[in-house]
Amino acid sequence: DAEITQSPRHKITETGRQVTLACHQTWNHNNMFWYRQDLGHGLRLIHYSYGVHDTNKGEVSDGYSVSRSNTEDLPLTLESAASSQTSVYFCASSDNQVSYNEQFFGPGTRLTVL
Amino acid sequence: RKEVEQDPGPFNVPEGATVAFNCTYSNSASQSFFWYRQDCRKEPKLLMSVYSSGNEDGRFTAQLNRASQYISLLIRDSKLSDSATYLCVPDTGRRALTFGSGTRLQVQP
Numbered sequence: 001d002a003e004i005t006q007s008p009r010h011k012i013t014e015t016g017r018q019v020t021l022a023c024h025q026t027w028n029h030n031n032m033f034w035y036r037q038d039l040g041h042g043l044r045l046i047h048y049s050y051g052v053h054d055t056n057k058g059e060v061s062d063g064y065s066v067s068r069s070n071t072e073d074l075p076l077t078l079e080s081a082a083s084s085q086t087s088v089y090f091c092a093s094s095d096n097q098v099s100y101n102e103q104f105f106g107p108g109t110r111l112t113v114l
Numbered sequence: 115r116k117e118v119e120q121d122p123g124p125f126n127v128p129e130g131a132t133v134a135f136n137c138t139y140s141n142s143a144s145q146s147f148f149w150y151r152q153d154c155r156k157e158p159k160l161l162m163s164v165y166s167s168g169n170e171d172g173r174f175t176a177q178l179n180r181a182s183q184y185i186s187l188l189i190r191d192s193k194l195s196d197s198a199t200y201l202c203v204p205d206t207g208r209r210a211l212t213f214g215s216g217t218r219l220q221v222q223p
Binding site for chain 2: 031033035040041042043045048050056058088090094096101102103105106107108
């Protein structure tokens, strides 16, 4: 079955380190998204991509970067991790052809920055 | 004004009760809306889509009030398994969605 996966599921890192969170989907969806979720803020969009080599900034993109070299993957990189980036990170994808409003989410990565 | 606003709750209701919560939106151009459900520490999943004035799916009814710019979600005969956070999402014509912060529902035995 097609799916969307994230790795690692849990990560503890230190301030200043570079961290990369992986997101992989097998639906062949054009659209992929990264969100962070914190108590009291709901889901906030970090970066998104509408296709290979396309990337766009969301509302909370500072300190994060993404690249889209193929359809299946959209890795999220924290250039220099900060304690404020401790959060749960969700990756999602959607299909232009069917309904772009239905986003399919991965299981999330819980990141702790010490 | 935020693009989407929801009462965070929690709404605590007994099993079998009917509960409703609203979501207000600021973009009057939004034509359709979506409710996502998120269980504790899990990923959100699409619950309902609303393309006109409303939609009904079993115990769940979503209604849209364009004049007042809010959408409501009504749950009848609440089950323990309905306990979750419900996220409102207006369609703004962009593929990147804006999620409300959610309303937490706790159904009690």
